[in-house]
Amino acid sequence: MSLVKQVGLKEIAYALNVSTNTVSRALRDCDDISEETKQKVRIKAIEMGYSPNNVEEYVKKGMKRNIAFVGNGFVNQYYMVMCNELISFLDTEKYDFNVVISKNEYLNSNDMKRCILQRIDGIITFMEPTPEACEIAKLYGIPVMLIGRHISNNSIDQIYTDDYLGGQLAGQYLIETLGCKRLTYLTFENVECSSRRYYGFLSISQKYNLPVDLIYVKDKNNIDVDDLISKQYDGIFCFSDELAYLLLYKASCNEEKDENFKNVHLVGYDALAHRIRGLKRITSINSNYHDIAKYAIETMCKHLSCPKDEIEYEEKCFPVKLYRRH
Incomplete structure (x- = not known):
């Protein structure tokens, strides 16, 4: 067994000089732990290569990988059309998908917890993720891809138009x-x-x-x-x-x-x-929705097929043109 897999709550607690219970509650985003402590614990856990047991056990079972499409509402027609394009490129023999609707303005830590509970392996989001959400995703080894936005964050994929x-x-x-x-x-x-x-x-x-x-x-x-x-x-x-x-x-x-x-x-x-x-x-x-969806799915599947510490996140800008009504 590798050193990375041996890292547990006790090792993180020792490195931070806090109790194991504090580490456990911080990683579960409990309300009685300060945001400063949660962030310190998440960063240290990522640095030490900690991987939650439920993630490892799930991967070992060889089940289909599950990709979530996250948006802010079913009435958003762009979101639904793009989801349809994304699904058309999925190999359903290897991948399942979930549609996750959030009422928040940004993809936040609560949205991430919902995805984790649904055993999501990868996230394609149309909502900008918060820094906390990105930290949680990295901790759990969940690659995140943002479509339609270009933000200052090198720990996620970003696909956007010009x-x-x-x-x-x-x-x-x-x-x-x-x-x-x-x-x-x-x-x-x-x-x-x-x-x-x-x-x-x-x-x-x-x-x-x-x-x-x-x-x-x-x-x-x-x-x-x-x-x-x-x-x-x-x-x-x-x-x-x-x-x-x-x-x-x-x-x-x-x-x-x-x-x-x-x-x-x-x-x-x-x-x-x-x-x-x-x-x-x-x-x-x-x-070109077709090209954007194809690139997104191919990139996400590539991430899910390699070790999380070897993922190289990408940025890609797609061209636009005028569509005239006449």
């Missing part, structure tokens, strides 16, 4: 093709990739000395369509198709608003109408 170019393409279409003069970028708060889309959009508008109003949607169920109409915007770039469709729906609920909104040009992001029959066709920023 958001800056997407913003530029939206700007070129609205300004150079359609001649829009009154511009706004509609987005949600605290979304990592949103700033790159905004600055790409802004880089085009500045060439023509056109200002861009940055509007944050704090409650997507209460978008202020009246405000957008009163400011006479003729070009709106939305962070996502989801936001663009919500905007169109809110406008359509009132006949007068709907009529006023007919002269407003929209650009979304994700090109959902290209993939979901029946959706209203809108101009959007498109990427």
Whole structure:
């Protein structure tokens, strides 16, 4: 038996000069242990090569490896379409999958505990993980892959689209093709990739000395369509198709608003109408879901087939192009 496999709670406790019970409760994320102590214990456990018994026993049984797809809701159409693409590349003889829905803004330690209890071997998440979640994943030898975001963390895979170019393409279409003069970028708060889309959009508008109003949607169920109409915007770039469709729906609920909104040009992001029959066709920023899903599954399966201390995490940016509604 290797030295790594012999590392237990007692060895970690000795190294930190704390009790075995403290180490045990810290690794189980118990409320009576401070966050500072939990972090110290997790880091030391990772350094010493500690592997929880339930993880080792599960791997020894030779069962199918289980991959979780983590998102923030079933109504997120991008998430569901991408999950469908990911599943299509899974070898079901070797892998099972779970769909995990979180109500949190970020993938946090509680979400990680849910995954551990479901005996998840790998996580593909559409939600940005917290540092604590990454530490827990590393401790349990669970590779994490983030799709759609690019953050400062070298302990996970990151797959994302060229958001800056997407913003530029939206700007070129609205300004150079359609001649829009009154511009706004509609987005949600605290979304990592949103700033790159905004600055790409802004880089085009500045060439023509056109200002861009940055509007944050704090409650997507209460978008202020009246405000957008009163400011006479003729070009709106939305962070996502989801936001663009919500905007169109809110406008359509009132006949007068709907009529006023007919002269407003929209650009979304994700090109959902290209993939979901029946959706209203809108101009959007498109990427190759097929290639993204294929790369994601191949990379995750590669990680699951090698020792956890040999995993080399990767970053990959996929190109985008304009999807026009006509």
